[in-house]
Amino acid sequence: MSNVSINIDGKEIVTQEGEFILNAARANDIYIPAICYLTRCSPTLACRICLVEADGKQVYACNAKAKEGMNVITTTENIEKERRAIMEVYDVNHPLQCGVCDQSGECELQNYTLEIGVDSQSYSVKDVDRSSHDWGHLHYDPGLCIVCERCVTVCKDMIGDNSLKTIARGADPLNAEFKESMPKDAYAMWNKLNKSVIGLTNGTDVLDCTSCGECASVCPVGALVDTEFMYKSNAWELTKIPATCGHCSAGCQITYDVKHTSVENPDDKIYRVMNEWNYVSLCGAGRYGFDYENRDVTKDETAFANAVEAFKKADTIKFTSTITNEEAYILEKLKDKFGYKLINDEAKSFQTFLSDYSAVSGKALYGSDLKVAMNSNFIVSVGTAIKTDNPNARYALNNSLTTNKGAALYFHPVDDPIIAGLSKNIVCVNHKPLQEETVLYLVLDLFADKSKLPTDIVDYLASFHSTKTITVTEVVKEKVVEIVKEMKVNEETGEEIEIEVEKSKMVSTKVSKEVEVDDNRLFAMLGMADNFMETFEKLMKKKDTFSMIVGPDLYNHPNSKNLARLVALVEKYSEFELVMIPTLTNTLGVALINELSDSAGEYAIGYNTVADFELNGLGEGDLDMPAINQQEGTLTSINKHVNPTNAALTYGGYTLNDIANALGLDAENTIDYTVALGTVAGFKAEEFDDLPDYYTNSGEEIRGYKLDNLDVTVGSDESVSKIDEALLLEGSLIYLANPVRQFTDFTKNTTNLDEKSGVYMSAQSLEESELSEGDSVSVTTANGELTANIVSDNKFAGNITILPTFDSKLNSGALVNAYRFASASIKKV
Amino acid sequence: MMEIGLNHYLVLSTILFCIGLIGVMRRKNLLMLFFATEILLNAVNVGFAAISHYYGDLTGQMFAFFVIAIAASELAVGLGLLIVWHKRHGTIDLDTLTSMRG
């Protein structure tokens, strides 16, 4: 897109062609009021307050696109009149209960009413019963609602749940005289407002969605609030502590809103999590899973002495990737000093995958990030349960589908109705497990520039193609003219006479034809529809930006090396921008910082994991450690950003740094190591306190710094092995994945996330296996056996049983060899 | 024993004088030294007054008066000197009086 320059209120600004005037103005610090518009989402045109005059015509700034030489005036007398009228209308019948409203203090209705100076009311209408509803974890008060539809918009355009819609209000129509007496746009806005309120799409009174709470977050008034937070605290009492969400690898910007617990208890407590909802969207875990801190920890000196002793005795340190970069660096330093073996299986597999990838691509890291994915209009997702592996990747997928009119291919063995329901332009392919290579070959086949691709691969791909003749039924439309007799009343005489009228109509007739088409055997291998190629061609219309998201299924795949090379080839020889989803919060950081070993030694220390001596942020181990929301430090996100996070709550115990100091390292605080990270390839030597953490008005993310994607010298070997069709999993399958809103033991520890641990089965498989929710079953694989209760989950479909990993007590990982799928037998006990 | 004679007073005077001497010998602080001197003078006064009484002669008392007068003058001049000394040296320790030592 080309740059254009427009003039807003006499200020010459440069923006991209097709950019909305509102966004262009915001990016240049020009203020245009707007209530219903959400950056990144499609304009709603509900509030009409962003009215501006562009080249003499009144347009809506959120909807009108910038054109070269456009002259925009943000306020005219008429516009002011409109805005004033709009705000007065919003205040009509709005309850005067700011005193008890949760939004009071950060309410946009309050702000705009005060700013526009509404001190009197000219309009009125009879109110209807608008009593409030409890929608499960959300509370909706239609009385307070101004029907800006931001909740509807964000649910549709960002989240993809489509759980909310506008429904009829059932109010009396407006007095017709207002049409004349009040400004035009205000009247139109009011007319619409008076007809609708927000309702649920599922027709019940309880939300059934992925429970992200984003709708409550974007609500400008107190109409939608979290039930848990409702009436707990006023906005101004809360101290906002900027942080990075520590649950998955998305590294979302959040603020912990913190206040003293109660009158009696002055200790801080997190009341809610807020975000810059214009630029970042949270998932349910990020929003509601905030109280996972390690509580009431004091300095237990004996435990600390034991820990130091254990460190002196140990030869192995096991850890998970839910740690900060600084802690990972401390572990690495300790490894250098004492020769520990660092064990972290999931990070190790990601590290291996990355290095295998680099061997072909010549880059240390994947080339793209979720922002690019969000702005692209064709996305391919391979090897990830995207909804639960990284909700932000799902949001990017959905946003691309809805606002960019994009299309997507979703390859995954598990049937996911939520992903399938994002758009009609997404094709979900539920291939069999271990077929990821086939998928990647298909992607290469469909998208790669064959002229550049190594010839052996081109040949191999060509071997799947054959021509076959199929009978195609075509619909041919023909114009048929027929004579129809009609009775007609003679106007003069009043008699009915029969006349003949000649009528022509289109008639479609089906014609069978023999057509010779290209048959791609890969489709059949993946169980795709025969006519996929047609669908694919439809999807590919007007697509110019491509993104591929690959996930953890590939890292743990038995042939992961080959997959990594294939992925690299896809990125290299097609237009795809590549994103890899790191398994856990800081897997990327750990993979870059630590030198990991394969096998453990004799005496292991575990950090947040089971070992001979456990350091634990969950409050269960031999020595307590702070949880992520009690720590300062940096986390490396999927966007290759090193994001700072701050301690929301005080922590009274020892940290890893204390142990390191006792063992001879020297740093006052953990964050002293932030600058030392610069010695790791890709990281920068920046002080923690210098790391920025904000978004600009144009939506640019200024948080921490971006990792350098370094070049890696590679040979010219681009060979990949062929598809091993013998790899198959027999029998009923299990898959290691988490339910929505759960990631690790930390999310399990929170009070607001109520997902139970157990064996997750879809309604379909429950029906087929004649089991019911709550039954205790034993799952047996070649590697082991576990017993747990069945949990029914309608967020996925199909016949695969899902075993969650967020509960380490369940120890579901022991059932599989690295790869997330396994064949298993499930019996009722 | 019950009849108190001159000897009793003289013995008392001796004891008090002895105490005063001990004080003069073992004190290092000049002010304490002055205190010991006052004890010496008082011991003598007791003797004077006793003799005066037992011999029906007022001369002893007269001397006692003069002793008191001397004590008062000694105090005035002595304290003045001490203040000067203290101003100059910040201490009134006997060990600091060494400027005449060869």
Added chain:
Amino acid sequence: MEQFNNRNVADNGYYMVDIEDYPTDGWGQFKRIVKRTFRIELFVGLWVVMREMIKFDIHTISYPEEKMPIGPRYRAIHEMKRLWESDAERCIGCGLCEKICISDCIRMDTSIDEDSRKEVSSYTINLGRCIFCGYCAEVCPELAITHGGEYENASDQREHFIDYAGMLTPIDVMKANAQKEFEGFGAITPHEDERVKTTPLAY
């Protein structure tokens, strides 16, 4: 404000006290003492106090038995009022008093009650820290928190200075219709209605 800005004290009935020069030498001081001695100023002082004693014109009151009336705008210990209509507490838990309090002595916990309404689950004013500025009463939208005239708040327990129950109008007083409305700081003035703009009511 003009009358406060004029700091030319001489024009406003103030006059400088004529301080005589201090004598610098002994003779001067002697002269002064003689002068003062013979002007018998000291005895004027003696006479004044003696005169007052003889007149026996006592200007104090015996405090615990008698008390001075205090003005309606006096800002002593807070009172939490109840609603005349329902005897319920007026406080709605809006938190404005908590916000405006400049000595940070008000704290409240709010929660949702069984009727889905906001309820104040605990409320304290730390009177040991309160400076009785009256902002809380002024900002209260419900006239729930007001200042009363109760200024005798001695106690041997600091706990007693944060007592909510003591500030709330007792229910029996309320039942007896004996709650006194506050006329002082922050209360509605008699002309409040004139300041309200009317809203059209079409139905």
Added chain:
Amino acid sequence: MFEAVAFYLFAFLTITMFYITVTTAQALYALSALAAGMIFISAFFFILGADFLGAVQIIVYTGAVMALYAFGMMFFDTTREVKEKNGNKYIVVGLSVLAAVMIVAIFSAPIISTNMQAFYPMIEGAGNTQMVGMVLFTKYLVPFEVAAIMLLVAMVAGIVLAGKKMDLSLTLLNAEEIQAIEDEKNKKVLS
């Protein structure tokens, strides 16, 4: 009998007090004990019929001399512990006893002999004060005057020695004058 009881009582008290004075390391004890001892000494004078001497002892010694010593103590910063010489304790005591006995023996030797005549015998019917007055202003007039002059000289000497710059009052001086004094002090230190 009263006389004996009084004598032994006061003798004991006096010796105790003076002993405390010379042995204690706490200056305030020394001062208090010395003052108490002075008062107890005056009791002997009252027992011995020298009423005037006793009153003078109290007024002059306790009222004036000790008060001045206390004043001095505050000046010299010795209100607390004082250091002592570390001599051989027994030698000190022995020498003191010896010297005291010798001095008292020398002075009292002629008195103990029986052929003593009273120079100024007591006059019947006159009080002690009157007799003291008579003797003092007749036979001892010249020594009395000399003593008076001595006291005057001592007073002048005391004032001159201790009273340098005593008339300076920092509260009455202005800043420049105080600065000048400071400068003068500093100059002395530097030179």
Added chain:
Amino acid sequence: MDNAYLIETVIKVVVILLVFSALAGIGTYFERKILAFMQRRLGPMNVGPFGLLQVGADGIKLFTKEDIIPSGVVAPIFKIAPVITAATAFMAAAAIPFLPSFTVFGYEVHPIVADIDIGILYVLGVMAIGLFGPLLGGMASANKFALLSAARAAAVFISYEVVTGLAALAPIMLVGSLSLIDFNNYQIENGWLVWSQPLAFILFWIAAFAETGRTPFHLIANDHEIIDGFGTEYSGMRWGLFFIGEYANMFFISFVIPIIFLGGFGDGSVLGAFALLGKMAFFFFFFLWTRAAWPDVRPDQLMWLCWKVLMPLAVINVVITGFVMMF
């Protein structure tokens, strides 16, 4: 020494102790009441009728209060100092003839504990010892305000002792005796000494304020600049002893001034006795009166007044008296 004399003396001592201890208490009541009236207040009103039992309440309070010995003080001296003040005040009473002698059941009572012939000198001497209360209390307190107070006590007492002595010297020259009984008798014959020695009277009176530390010269325990001076660290009854000493001293001085200058108890009649009590009452009242009316002077002004005004005047007075007596 016969037994009757002994018993009489013991009774007199006990009576004086009791009466003046009580008077010290009642004195505080009068002081508070009179000061209050002069300041248009009511004073103590709550304990007993017109607050009369306030004294008792205060006494109970002082006796039952915790006796605090702060760490850092020189404990023995600290403890004994208040006793010195109270004791010397009462010791001074030994030589004061409070009333003319009278006869009870045929036994002549002399209302004086010890009629020694150096009475006035004795009173002065014992009052001089009274200095040691504030002095030792202040020095032992380990408190800078107490130490300041001790220094002031030493300076004021030594200085005003001189004025008192010299002021009393002229009357002594006239009377020719140090016995207070002789003073009384002299004035029966020759008229009140205040007429022949007005200057000495005034000087003695002024010095009395300094010796008792009362208001124009209330510098030793000056509440508003050195807290409570030597009493800062004291609490309970030890502080109460200082208080009793101060008020007892005021009463004794109020007796001594009329005895020396205003004819004492006169010829021994009942009228004379009441006249003495009346005079005493006036002088005591005057102490309170000045406290209500006059401001305090500065310490340096006090010294200046003593050495440069009062003492020269006293010396001149002595000299003039001597000359008048010679010729």
